[in-house]
Amino acid sequence: MSKRLVYLFGIAGHPELSPAMRAVEAAGWEIIVPSVPGFDGLPGFEPRDEYLDWLTTFWDSIDATGATPCPVVGASVGGMIAAELAALRPEIVTGVAVMAPFGIADGDDPGFNIYGTPAAERMGHLFAKGVPDAFANRFAHLGAEEAPVASYLSDVASANILWPLGDRGTRKRLHRITAPRLTLWGDLDEVNPVCNADAWGGAQVVAGAGHLLEWDAPNQVATALLAFLNSLA
Amino acid sequence: MSQRVVDFSSRAWNNRQMKMMWFHLMPYPNLPDDFNEKHRSVWVDIDPALFEREVMAETYDTYIDQLVYAEDCGFDGICVNEHHNNGYGLMPSPNLIAAILANRTSQAAITVLGNSVALYNPPIRVAEEFAMLDLFSRGRLIAGFPVGTAMDTTHSYSINPGTLRPRYYEGIELIMKAWQATEPFAFNGRFNQQRHVNPVPRPWQKPHPPVWIPGGGSIETWDFCAANDFVYGALTYYGYKMVRETVSGYWNRVEAHGRDDNPHRLAVTQFIGVADTDAEAYKLYREPAEYFFNRSLHVYPGFTDAPGYVTEASVRARYKSQVRQVARIKQAKHDLTWDEMVDNGYVVIGSPDTVREQLEEAAKELRIGHLCAMLQFGNMSDELTRFNTNLFGEKVAPALKTLFSEYDDPWWPQNAR
Numbered sequence: 001m002s003k004r005l006v007y008l009f010g011i012a013g014h015p016e017l018s019p020a021m022r023a024v025e026a027a028g029w030e031i032i033v034p035s036v037p038g039f040d041g042l043p044g045f046e047p048r049d050e051y052l053d054w055l056t057t058f059w060d061s062i063d064a065t066g067a068t069p070c071p072v073v074g075a076s077v078g079g080m081i082a083a084e085l086a087a088l089r090p091e092i093v094t095g096v097a098v099m100a101p102f103g104i105a106d107g108d109d110p111g112f113n114i115y116g117t118p119a120a121e122r123m124g125h126l127f128a129k130g131v132p133d134a135f136a137n138r139f140a141h142l143g144a145e146e147a148p149v150a151s152y153l154s155d156v157a158s159a160n161i162l163w164p165l166g167d168r169g170t171r172k173r174l175h176r177i178t179a180p181r182l183t184l185w186g187d188l189d190e191v192n193p194v195c196n197a198d199a200w201g202g203a204q205v206v207a208g209a210g211h212l213l214e215w216d217a218p219n220q221v222a223t224a225l226l227a228f229l230n231s232l233a
Numbered sequence: 234m235s236q237r238v239v240d241f242s243s244r245a246w247n248n249r250q251m252k253m254m255w256f257h258l259m260p261y262p263n264l265p266d267d268f269n270e271k272h273r274s275v276w277v278d279i280d281p282a283l284f285e286r287e288v289m290a291e292t293y294d295t296y297i298d299q300l301v302y303a304e305d306c307g308f309d310g311i312c313v314n315e316h317h318n319n320g321y322g323l324m325p326s327p328n329l330i331a332a333i334l335a336n337r338t339s340q341a342a343i344t345v346l347g348n349s350v351a352l353y354n355p356p357i358r359v360a361e362e363f364a365m366l367d368l369f370s371r372g373r374l375i376a377g378f379p380v381g382t383a384m385d386t387t388h389s390y391s392i393n394p395g396t397l398r399p400r401y402y403e404g405i406e407l408i409m410k411a412w413q414a415t416e417p418f419a420f421n422g423r424f425n426q427q428r429h430v431n432p433v434p435r436p437w438q439k440p441h442p443p444v445w446i447p448g449g450g451s452i453e454t455w456d457f458c459a460a461n462d463f464v465y466g467a468l469t470y471y472g473y474k475m476v477r478e479t480v481s482g483y484w485n486r487v488e489a490h491g492r493d494d495n496p497h498r499l500a501v502t503q504f505i506g507v508a509d510t511d512a513e514a515y516k517l518y519r520e521p522a523e524y525f526f527n528r529s530l531h532v533y534p535g536f537t538d539a540p541g542y543v544t545e546a547s548v549r550a551r552y553k554s555q556v557r558q559v560a561r562i563k564q565a566k567h568d569l570t571w572d573e574m575v576d577n578g579y580v581v582i583g584s585p586d587t588v589r590e591q592l593e594e595a596a597k598e599l600r601i602g603h604l605c606a607m608l609q610f611g612n613m614s615d616e617l618t619r620f621n622t623n624l625f626g627e628k629v630a631p632a633l634k635t636l637f638s639e640y641d642d643p644w645w646p647q648n649a650r
Contacts, residue, residue: 047395047541049423116277116388117535145552152548155540156395164391 004030005071005229006062008078010099010212011114011158011191012126013039015134019218020225021073027226032070034061038157041139041150047160051168054161055084068092071232073225075099075214076192077158080170087176095232097182097225098200100192100211102162103170106199110166112190115159119152128188128210135215171199182228184221186213248645251596251636254310254344255303255622256502256605259296259330260321262612263288264528274533275320276384283320292323295615297330301337302619303608306626309650310342310375312605314447314468315349316382317389321529328362335369342649343370346447346466346605347377351397352390355425356404360411360432367436372648374438377466378405379447380454384532387539395541398453400424405444412441443644445500450479451547458483458498459490464603464644466500470530473503473595474578480599497602497642503592504607506582507624514582517617519571522580524611526569580610585628592629596636604633 007021014033017025025031037057038045048054058081062068069092074082079101086096105111114122123131139150162168185197186209197203204224209216261284264275272280300311313330316322324330331345343366348359359378367374380386380401387394403422407430410418417431436442447466448454458465465483469476480499487498504525506518543551574580581591595601608625609618 043545045545047393049396049399113535115539116533119538119540121535148552149545149548152540152543153545159540160393160395163387163393163395166391 002030002070003028003229003233004032004067005073006032006034006065006067008058008072008074008082009033009039010076010078011102011162012123012135012212013041013138013154013158015138018075018212018214020214020221023218023222024073024225024229029229032065032067034058034065036061036157038160039154041142041154043149043153045153045157047156051161055081055088058085059089062092069094071095071097071229073097073099074101076211077102077161079103080161080168083170083177084173086179086181087170087173090176090178093179095180095182095228096177097184097228099184099213099221100186100189101170101183101200102192103168104196104199105167106171107193107195109193109195111193111196113165114191115155115163115165119155122155125190126211128186128208128216132215174200180228180232182224184213184224186210186216188216189213248642249638249640250634250642251496251601252309252342252603252642252645253307253626253630253634254312254342254500254603254605255300255306255308256312256314256344256346256607257296257300257609258314258321258607259292259323260525260529260611261289261323262292264320264524264612268528269531272531274536275529275531276316277318277388277533277536279318279320289323293330296323296609297333297337299609299615299618299622300330300334303622303626304338304341306622307630308341308606308622308626310344310603311338312344312346314346314377315379315385317385319384321525328366331366331374332369335366335373338370340650341373342375342646343373344375344445345377346375346445346468347379349381349386349401350378350404350408351392351400352381352386353404355427356407357411357427357430357432359404360408361434363408363442364412364432364434364436367438367442368434370437370646370648372437372442373646374436374442375445375644375646376442377445377447378408379468380451382449382537383539383542384536387542388536393541394539396424397542398544402457409441409444412436438647443646445644450482451544452482452486452550453544453546455483455486456490459487459492462492464498464500466502466603466605468502468605470502470504470526470579472578472581473501473592473599473601476501477599484600494600495602495640495642496596496600496637497640497644499599499601500603500605501595501599501601502605502607503595504580504610505588505592505621505625506580506608507585507588507621507629508582509584509624511583511587514584514587515575518580518582518613521611521613521617522574523569523571526574526579526611529611585624588625589629589632592633593636596633602637602640602642
């Protein structure tokens with residue numbers, strides 16, 4: 001089995017590989033990151049009408065890489081999409097690792113409303129240990145006037161997938177996942193509380209990590225991911 | 234409650250004049266003095282324990298009576314609007330209020346500004362209810378279709394911000410087609426599919442009631458109004474001085490679409506306080522204005538937008554417009570002094586002559602064919618509201634009504650005064 005995986009990034013887009021994923025890469029894994037419309041902040045993005053349209057968009061982006069069948073690692077929004085992929089197209093997913101995936105809103109705690117807070121404050125709620133420079137400056141290269149527009153458009157994409165900021169019905173499809181699965185969750189996740197992990201059949205809880213745990217706890221996450229990925233081989 | 238009997242068949246109003254509309258927000262009048270300190274927002278997640286049912290019930294009665302009284306004072310139209318989870322706008326269903334008004338009045342335009350179309354599923358419900366209101370009032374309805382604020386639509390009703398506007402446009406398309414269709418039809422849109430579109434009843438007015446689009450300043454809304462020949466309603470809480478930029482942008486788009494500059498294409502809201510003298514007005518309207526601007530507008534900034542609610546074009550305009558940035562900063566402070574409110578024109582106050590002069594200047598400069606006067610605001614008492622309304626109707630409105638007599642108003646209901 002070749003050491004190649006598809007990585008689906010999270011709610012704040014993909015400025016660069018996280019420290020955890022760089023560690024996976026350093027261990028010999030080729031990481032394929034599909035280009036998904038909207039998250040790049042480029043002008044002209046059109047929000048999708050419904051969830052099925054987003055699944056189709058991701059399917060097209062993943063298929064365009066030619067990387068599957070292979071393991072799929074997904075974080076946050078990407079975790080939800082990875083689970084949907086494993087449930088609905090099991091023939092192309094040999095293993096699925098999800099980190100704080102959205103898709104199931106269980107219990108009484110809806111989590112922190114990331115889109116009901118001023119844009120400038122949102123990033124701070126995704127991390128437990130401060131906002132990494134990669135995210136703080138994610139569109140700075142576009143200049144002072146264009147950067148906030150790109151940032152807004154990137155948020156449009158993730159909000160368009162997640163709205164109405166509740167359950168997306170993923171639970172109804174979990175039973176279709178036949179590939180081996182790893183679920184990781186930060187115990188300090190504000191926007192997608194760790195209580196939601198129960199509906200996923202439990203998770204390895206990473207202490208001291210927020211929603212984008214691969215940035216907050218790179219060593220623990222990389223260790224868990226590599227153990228899982230290597231077990232697939 | 235008595236039903237007025239009017240012979241509508243012989244009515245022929247002269248609509249060539251500036252229209253005076255009486256606009257009610259219906260604010261909750263008893264927000265506590267320490268509201269801002271103890272609560273983060275008047276909108277979306279406001280504490281429901283603040284609302285006492287007895288006060289609410291009495292407030293509805295009082296406010297509805299005030300709207301009826303406005304007709305008695307000669308106002309051409311009475312206006313209601315739609316807000317959700319809101320402490321300064323107690324009308325989640327303006328159509329319920331409008332139904333009462335249609336029954337209790339006989340001359341004023343029943344102006345619903347309006348129904349946020351994307352919130353209705355299916356939106357044909359709006360076509361049905363507006364048609365009923367038009368029949369109740371024998372052709373006095375103005376049909377307003379706002380996009381709705383982010384607080385109302387995306388945060389309170391959880392409509393996806395990325396698809397709100399296309400849903401809204403499609404809903405209006407469906408309603409307009411349904412009102413004018415002579416036989417049932419099938420509708421297959423992006424968001425709405427309906428096998429048998431055939432609303433009963435159809436409106437009294439043919440081909441349909443006049444359509445007004447309340448907006449907050451988005452470029453798309455200006456173009457939508459100009460392209461479809463709808464009235465644009467600049468619904469601002471910050472008065473005619475602050476709305477200049479918005480109105481100027483609108484008129485530029487009207488011209489770009491090859492439309493004429495008929496002032497009746499525009500409606501503007503304005504808080505107004507009239508008294509016998511300037512000094513008396515300064516004294517009388519301070520408390521309700523401070524209540525409104527410093528308590529009712531205490532909205533958590535996180536709720537004022539949602540990613541996708543504003544289009545890419547408007548986002549670019551936002552970040553490039555220093556004027557608007559300054560305005561937003563000023564509005565966000567929420568610690569306005571009474572003098573700031575007056576000096577900046579948020580509230581036009583004074584003697585009848587003083588108020589008339591300011592409003593005449595504003596009407597001519599901005600070309601306002603329909604003035605939506607907000608003569609009740611904040612916790613203003615019923616007594617002061619009626620005093621304000623009566624004085625405006627008696628001593629301010631007559632002079633203003635002589636403006637724009639050279640322009641016909643095709644956006645006025647067929648049977649309103």
